[in-house]
Amino acid sequence: MARLVSKRANQTERTKVSIADYAVASDGSLTTSGLGSCLGIVIYDSNEHISSLLHPMLPHRNGDSSRLPERFVDSGIDRTIRSIVDAGADESTLRAKITGGAAVIDFGGDDESIGDRNVRAAHETLSTHGIPIVGEEVGGDRGRTVHVEAETGVVTVKRTDGVNKTL
Amino acid sequence: MQIDVDSLQTYNELAREGAHSAARSLSQLTGIETRVEVTNLSLMTPSDLQYEYVGSEFSAIRIELDGALVGETVLTFDTDAGDRIAESLTPNGNEQLQRSSIEEVGNIMTSGFIDGWADHLGEVIDSSPPVFIQGSGMDVLTASAISRDEQLFVFRSRVESTAESIDFDILFVPDRTSLSSVTRPTDEGISFRKLEVFNSMTRNGAERAAENITAMTGFQTDVEINRMKFVPIEEIPVTVGDRRYVGTVMQFCGKLNGYLVILFDHPSAEAVVDALVPMETDGEWSEMEQSAIKELGNIMTSGFIDGWANVLESSIDHTPPTFVSDMGSAIMSPIVGRMAQTQDHAFVLDSTIQTDNEGTFRCEMLALPNGTELRDVLCDLLIERAEKTHVDPSEVF
Amino acid sequence: MNVLIADDSEFMRSLLREILDGEYTIVDEAENGVEAIELYNDHNPDLVMMDIVMPIRDGIEATNEITDADPGAKVIMCTSVGQEQKMKSAIQAGAQGYITKPFQKPSVIDEIESVVTG
Numbered sequence: 001m002a003r004l005v006s007k008r009a010n011q012t013e014r015t016k017v018s019i020a021d022y023a024v025a026s027d028g029s030l031t032t033s034g035l036g037s038c039l040g041i042v043i044y045d046s047n048e049h050i051s052s053l054l055h056p057m058l059p060h061r062n063g064d065s066s067r068l069p070e071r072f073v074d075s076g077i078d079r080t081i082r083s084i085v086d087a088g089a090d091e092s093t094l095r096a097k098i099t100g101g102a103a104v105i106d107f108g109g110d111d112e113s114i115g116d117r118n119v120r121a122a123h124e125t126l127s128t129h130g131i132p133i134v135g136e137e138v139g140g141d142r143g144r145t146v147h148v149e150a151e152t153g154v155v156t157v158k159r160t161d162g163v164n165k166t167l
Numbered sequence: 168m169q170i171d172v173d174s175l176q177t178y179n180e181l182a183r184e185g186a187h188s189a190a191r192s193l194s195q196l197t198g199i200e201t202r203v204e205v206t207n208l209s210l211m212t213p214s215d216l217q218y219e220y221v222g223s224e225f226s227a228i229r230i231e232l233d234g235a236l237v238g239e240t241v242l243t244f245d246t247d248a249g250d251r252i253a254e255s256l257t258p259n260g261n262e263q264l265q266r267s268s269i270e271e272v273g274n275i276m277t278s279g280f281i282d283g284w285a286d287h288l289g290e291v292i293d294s295s296p297p298v299f300i301q302g303s304g305m306d307v308l309t310a311s312a313i314s315r316d317e318q319l320f321v322f323r324s325r326v327e328s329t330a331e332s333i334d335f336d337i338l339f340v341p342d343r344t345s346l347s348s349v350t351r352p353t354d355e356g357i358s359f360r361k362l363e364v365f366n367s368m369t370r371n372g373a374e375r376a377a378e379n380i381t382a383m384t385g386f387q388t389d390v391e392i393n394r395m396k397f398v399p400i401e402e403i404p405v406t407v408g409d410r411r412y413v414g415t416v417m418q419f420c421g422k423l424n425g426y427l428v429i430l431f432d433h434p435s436a437e438a439v440v441d442a443l444v445p446m447e448t449d450g451e452w453s454e455m456e457q458s459a460i461k462e463l464g465n466i467m468t469s470g471f472i473d474g475w476a477n478v479l480e481s482s483i484d485h486t487p488p489t490f491v492s493d494m495g496s497a498i499m500s501p502i503v504g505r506m507a508q509t510q511d512h513a514f515v516l517d518s519t520i521q522t523d524n525e526g527t528f529r530c531e532m533l534a535l536p537n538g539t540e541l542r543d544v545l546c547d548l549l550i551e552r553a554e555k556t557h558v559d560p561s562e563v564f
Numbered sequence: 565m566n567v568l569i570a571d572d573s574e575f576m577r578s579l580l581r582e583i584l585d586g587e588y589t590i591v592d593e594a595e596n597g598v599e600a601i602e603l604y605n606d607h608n609p610d611l612v613m614m615d616i617v618m619p620i621r622d623g624i625e626a627t628n629e630i631t632d633a634d635p636g637a638k639v640i641m642c643t644s645v646g647q648e649q650k651m652k653s654a655i656q657a658g659a660q661g662y663i664t665k666p667f668q669k670p671s672v673i674d675e676i677e678s679v680v681t682g
Contacts (some may be wrong), residue, residue, distance in 0.1 A: 013329070016202070019500070020401035033409045034496020037504050057401065057504045071401060071507065104497050105416050106489050114504040143497025145409070160411065160493050379644075382666040443575065458575035465573065465617065466665045469644035482649035487572055487619055560662035563651040 020071040022054040022080045024087050025150035033145040035100040037115040039073060039122055039138075040146035042097040042167075043080055043131065044153030045089035051150045052084045058114065059121035073121040081129060097135035097167045098122050099146050099157050106141070115139065135167030168347040169356030172542055175208060175397050176512050178322070178346075181287055182206050183399075185280035186324030186337050189242075192279040196272060197255040199328050205402045206324040210366050211394035213313045216321055218392055220307045227307065228273025229298045232281065235290035237345035240280060241307055242273050244335035251333050270297040280337055288349055308340065318363045320346060357545045364553045365545060366395045366516075368474050371556050373518035373532055375470035380520065383463060384442035386528050392519040400507045403515060407495035407533070412436075413452065414530075415464030415488035416502065419472055422481040423544055425536035426502045427471065429464045430495060435528045439463060452492060461488040471532065474556030479544060502535065510538045565680065566591045568607060570600035570623060571615040571642070576665070580613060580642070583669045588676075597621030604630050604637070611680060614659070616643040616650065624650075624657045631658025640679055642667075 013028030019038060023030055030053040032040050037057070044051035054076045061072040069075035085091050101115035119138045126133055137144075137157045147156040155167040183206040190201040226249040228242045244252075252272060253265035260268065274297045285292045300306055322339040343359055370393040377388045398406065413436035414429045431439060440452075443459040452460070465488050476483040491498050506513055516534040521527075536544075567588045571577050572595050584590055591607040594600040596618045604612060612630065616623040627639045640661035641654045651662055661679040663672055 015329070018204075018401070019404055019496075019503075034404050034494050034500065036404075036493070036497035036500030038500045057500065058507055067511065068401075102497070103501070104493050105491055105501050107418075107501070108486075108489075114501055143493040143500075145494075160497065379666055382668075455574060455578075458573050462573040462575045462665075466644040469646055469665075473646040476647040476649060480649070482647050482653070484622075485617060487617055558646060558648040558651065560646075560651055560664060563648060564655065564660075564662050 017053045017055050019055050019057055020068055020076075022052060022070050022076060022083070024050065024052040024080070024084050026050045026087070027150050029150055030148040031146065035144040035146060036102055036104040037100070037113065037118065039098055039100040039118045040144070040157075041073070041077060041080070041122055042099075042135075042146075042148050042153060042155050043077070043084060043094055044097075044148075045084065045093055046095070046153050047093055048089050049151040050084060050087055050089045051148050051153045052080045053146070053148050054080045056118070059117045073118050074125045077122070077125045077129070081131075094129075094131045095134045095153065096122075096126050096131045097153070097155050098126075098133060099137045099155065099167070100144055101138040102140050102142055102144065104141055104143055137165050137167060168343065168359045170347060170359060170362070171356050172538075177287070179206065179208050179397060179399065179512065181283050182208065182280075182322040182324060182339060185283045185339075186326060188279035188283065189276035189324075189337055190326045192275045193252070193272065193326075196275065197252055199252070199255065199333055201326050201328045201333070204325040204327050205398070205405050206322070207396050207398040207402065207406070209321045209323065209394040209396045210318050210362055211321060211392075212318050213308060215392050215394055216319060217307060217313075220303055224301070224303050225307075226269070227300045227302075228270055228277075229300055229309070230273065230277045231295040231309070232292050232341075233295070234293040235288045236281075236284060236292050236341055236349060238339065238341035239309060240277050240294075241338040241340075242276060242335060243307065243338065244333070246301070248333040248335060266299055270299050273297045273299075276337070280339065307338070317343065317359075318366060319343075357542065360550060361545050361548050362395065364550050365548060366393070368478060368553055368556060369393060369395065369471075369516045369518070369534070372471040372474040373520065375474065375557070376467035376518075376532060377520045379466045379470045380439075380463065380530070383466065384439055386438070386442065386522055388520050388522050388528060388530075390518055391521050392517075394517055396515040396517055398513060398515060400503055400511055400513050403503050403513065403535070404496035404499040406515075407499050407531070409494045409496050411493070412495045412498060412531075413460060413492045414490075414498075415461050415468075416491055416498070417464065417468050417485045417488050419468070419483050419485040421476070421483035422479050423475060423483055423536045423540050425534065425540075426506075427468050427485065428498065428502065428531075428533045428535070429467055430498070430531045430533070431460070432529055435530060436460065438528055452490070457490045461490055464488040467532065471534065473558075475544075477556055477558050478552050479548070480552070499533075506535060506537075513538060514541055565589065565611060566607065566609040568592055568594065568600070568603055568609040568612045570594040570597070570603075570612060570618070570626065572596055572618040573615070576615070580672075583672050584613075587673060595619075597623060597626035600626040601629050604634075608634075610638065611676065612637070612639045613642045614639050616641060616645050616654070624653050627654065627659050628657040638679055640675060642672075 056076040061075040412430035
C-alpha cells in the first residue's frame with residue numbers, strides 16, 4: 001500500500017515503508033527496516049526536494065501482472081518513478097542510491113543469492129531508465145535499516161554489525 | 168465442514184481492506200493518522216488467543232454479527248490509546264460521554280471493516296450495538312465463543328498510528344459453520360477437522376521441541392502459544408519484527424518442503440549457551456557457542472517435524488542448521504524471498520516456547536511449508552493416525 | 565573397545581566425548597559421512613556412533629557403505645531424528661542400534677552394551 005506523503009506533513013513526520021511497498025515524500029523522512037536480501041532503493045530529485053523509497057524482495061516480475069509490482073525490483077522501480085514524477089520530480093534529474101541485498105542466511109550451494117540478483121536487477125533497471133546510481137551500500141551478510149531525508153535524498157544506512165554509513 | 172484454501176486468500180484480502188477502511192474511519196473521526204501493519208488469519212485454540220492478552224489491561228469494543236456472517240468483532244486497544252481517542256473526540260466530555268464516543272468509534276470502524284464482506288457476499292451482515300469492555304486475557308471473547316470445543320479462525324489486523332503510539336487490534340472471529348457456508352464448495356476443499364488436527368500435531372511437535380530444550384538445558388519450558396497462520400508472504404518479516412535474534416535456519420524436504428526457523432532473543436540465547444557450554448567466552452558468538460545453538464536447533468527441529476513424518480508414514484529430512492544472528496525481519500527476508508517465487512500467501516506454523524516464570528527464556532519456532540504441498544498433505548492426512556507422532560526406536564529395532 | 569564418533573556438530577562431539585570417556589577409547593572423530601567411511605577404514609573401530617543429518621553424505625549412506633564393506637561392523641545411529649521411516653532405513657543400512665538426542669549417559673551406555681554384546 002504505497003502512500004504519497006503530502007507537503008502539509010510536518011518536518012518530523014517519519015513514513016515507514018514495509019516490504020513490497022514504496023512511498024514518496026517531500027519532507028520529513030522515509031524509513032525501512034529489516035532489510036536482508038531485499039533492497040532499499042532510493043530515487044530522488046534534490047532540486048525539487050522530493051524522495052522515494054522502495055523495498056522490493058525479488059528481482060523480476062517477469063510480466064506477471066497478477067503479482068504486486070512493488071514486490072519486484074524491476075516493476076517496483078517503474079512504479080516508483082511514475083509516482084515521484086507525478087509528485088513533481090523531474091525525470092531527467094533523478095538520482096538513485098541502493099542498499100541491502102545481503103546474504104543473511106548461508107543457504108550453501110553455488111546459486112547466486114537473491115540479494116546479489118536483486119542488486120543486479122536494480123543496476124539493470126535503473127540503467128534502462130537512465131538514472132545514475134550515486135550511492136551504494138550493498139551485499140555482505142548483515143541486515144540493514146535505512147533512513148532517507150526526503151528533502152535532500154541523504155541516506156543513512158545502519159548495519160546490524162554496528163557500522164553506519166551515509167550516502 | 169470444508170474450507171477452500173483459495174477462499175482463505177480472498178478472506179484475508181477482505182480483512183485487510185476492511186482494516187484499512189476501519190483505520191481510515193478512525194483517522195477521519197479523530198485526525199490521528201494510522202496505518203495497518205499486518206493482517207493475518209490464524210487457526211488457534213481460544214486459550215491461545217486469550218494468552219496473547221494475558222497480563223495486559225485493555226479496553227475493547229465488541230460487536231456481534233448476524234445475518235450472512237455470524238460471529239464477533241473486537242476492537243482492542245490499551246487504556247491510554249482509548250483515552251487519547253476519547254479526548255480527541257470529546258475534549259471536555261465526562262466519562263459517560265467519552266465512553267459513548269469510544270463505542271461510536273467502534274461502531275463506525277466495525278462497519279468499515281464488515282461492509283466489504285457484505286458487499287463481497289452480496290448479502291446483509293447485521294451488527295449488534297457496541298459493548299464497551301475493560302479487562303484482560305479471558306475477557307477478549309464472549310463466553311459462547313470460548314465454550315465451544317473447537318479451534319477458532321481469527322482474523323487479526325494490527326493498526327498503528329504514525330506519530331503517537333495509539334495502537335490497536337481488530338479481531339474478527341467468525342462462526343465456523345457460518346464461514347464454511349459462505350465458501351463455495353469445491354474439490355479443493357480441506358475439512359476444518361484436518362486443519363485442526365494438523366495444528367494440534369504441530370503443537371505436539373512444539374511440545375516435543377520444548378521437552379528437548381528442557382532435557383538439554385535444564386530450563387523448565389513449555390509451549391505458550393501455538394497457531395497456524397495464513398498470511399500474505401510479504402507480511403511475514405513484519406510479524407517477526409526488528410528485534411535482534413540469534414538462532415538457526417533449516418530447510419526440510421521430503422513429503423513436505425519448506426523452512427524451519429528457530430529464534431532466541433539475546434538474553435535467552437545467552438542463557439542457553441551458558442547452560443550448554445560451561446566455559447566463559449566474550450564478544451561475538453564463538454564456534455563452540457554457535458555449534459551448541461545449532462545442535463539445539465537440530466534437536467528441536469527433529470522433535471518438531473518427526474511428528475509430521477510419523478503421522479504421514481513418510482520421512483521428512485532436514486539440512487544441517489545454519490547459524491543466524493540479526494534482526495528478525497532481516498533473517499526472514501531471504502526465506503520469504505525464496506518462497507515468494509512460487510506463492511503469494513503462506514502458511515506459517517508459529518509456536519512460542521518459554522519458561523513458566525515469564526521473561527527468563529523465550530524462543531520462537533516458525534515452520535513455513537510449501538503451500539501446495541501442505542494442501543496435498545492435508546488432503547491425504549488420516550485423522551485416525553494423528554496421535555502417532557512419536558515412535559520409540561526400541562519398537563523398530 | 566575402540567569407538568569412532570561421526571557427528572557434524574562440534575558441540576555434540578564434545579558431549580559424546582564426555583559420556584564415552586573413561587568407558588571406551590575414542591579413536592577418532594568424523595565431521596561428515598565421507599570422513600566417517602575413511603576413518604572407519606583407517607581405524608577399523610569396534611563401534612561407530614553415527615549421526616544422521618550431516619553434510620556431504622549423511623549417516624545412513626555412510627552406514628550402508630561401511631556395513632557393505634565390513635558386514636561385521638557395528639553402528640549405532642545417534643541422531644535427533646525420531647521418524648519411523650528413518651529408523652527402518654537405518655536398519656536396512658545395517659545399523660544395530662538407535663539413540664535419539666537429547667540423551668542421558670546411562671541410556672547411551674545401555675544401548676552400546678546391548679549392541680556390542682548382542
